């Protein structure tokens with residue numbers, strides 16, 4: 001007997017279908033229902049680190065009568081390339097994968113971003129299901145339909161909005177996650193706390209050590225709260241015409257750091273530094289109070305996330321930020337806070353302000 005999963009609804013928007021995010025344990029039994037009876041073939045995309053999980057899911061689906069193939073991807077950010085997408089397109093072509101067939105992405109955010117992108121582009125769009133296996137994947141990457149790959153010029157520069165047909169967050173998967181990756185996911189949970197749900201911050205501050213482990217007293221509550229923040233935002237603005245930009249809090253600098261580190265930093269670690277930068281920018285712009293700005297550094301440090309970055313890299317970071325998706329023409333745009341849970345856009349800040357905020361995170 002297992003407890004019934006929590007079901008979080010994501011509304012359809014921009015002509016897309018609504019779907020559910022399930023959070024619980026032993027959820028793989030839900031897969032055939034989501035895949036449906038119109039599909040003949042299923043492709044299970046998984047990273048090398050989850051080879052046995054991917055194969056077990058493939059075998060299960062084959063036993064249910066689907067022609068199931070497994071496609072193994074490189075781990076982490078190495079999978080988010082056009083070459084890996086092309087490898088998947090080839091595998092789908094060779095198995096006569098049609099418009100009624102279904103892709104299942106099993107893995108962290110890098111895997112679900114790639115799997116969703118392959119689903120968005122194959123035959124101009126087939127259905128896909130996300131089975132996130134990292135904290136970050138569950139609370140953020142698998143929800144909301146942003147799919148994509150990196151290019152030499154930067155992070156997530158090619159992609160599509162293509163929501164999944166369902167998201168299965170099996171908390172048992174987190175038990176094998178290295179602590180470094182677990183903690184990286186906390187950055188996006190903390191982001192959800194600062195932009196929308198401060199109760200998240202209270203829970204983490206009360207027990208930062210507990211927040212760092214899958215068996216912590218508030219693990220499922222933290223994950224569910226962050227998913228609800230994301231679900232609510234993407235339900236009203238799938239294609240980022242306005243509100244959705246708040247989910248990019250800390251990301252303008254974070255993506256530049258990731259590129260600068262050739263993706264050897266985890267996304268969440270870069271987002272942690274990026275949020276401290278954004279908080280300082282808000283403070284310098286006269287919008288954010290000192291206590292909330294300082295709270296960023298304190299909570300991120302308490303869970304073991306970085307809050308500084310090499311000080312000599314600023315010119316390169318500034319150059320990369322120019323291709324951030326929020327930039328309009330030559331005007332950089334940042335999400336900052338007007339106060340706790342009051343995100344807003346700061347347009348074209350003075351270069352001196354950016355430099356001053358940078359000085360606060362420079363190691």
Ligand SMILES: NC(=O)c1ccc[n+]([C@@H]2O[C@H](COP(=O)([O-])OP(=O)(O)OC[C@H]3O[C@@H](n4cnc5c(N)ncnc54)[C@H](O)[C@@H]3O)[C@@H](O)[C@H]2O)c1
Nearest residue numbers: 047049075076108109110133134136140141146173176177
């Ligand atoms: N689409 C979106 O809205 C969105 C949102 C946030 C982040 N992202 C993207 O997500 C990516 C980061 O995702 P991530 O932090 O999950 O990292 P990741 O996908 O790179 O996974 C981290 C590592 O953990 C391994 N792994 C995954 N699950 C595991 C498990 N259960 N046990 C053991 N190892 C496991 C992976 O193979 C990888 O080596 C970035 O590319 C980021 O841009 C996308």
Ligand SMILES: O=C(O)C(=O)C[C@@H](O)[C@H](O)[C@H](O)COP(=O)(O)O
Nearest residue numbers: 140144146155156244247248251325
């Ligand atoms: O879902 C969104 O919208 C987000 O911005 C969530 C981010 O956490 C995520 O990293 C996203 O992939 C960044 O999007 P991008 O458009 O800046 O590439």
Ligand SMILES: [Zn+2]
Nearest residue numbers: 188251267271
């Ligand atoms: Zn992110």
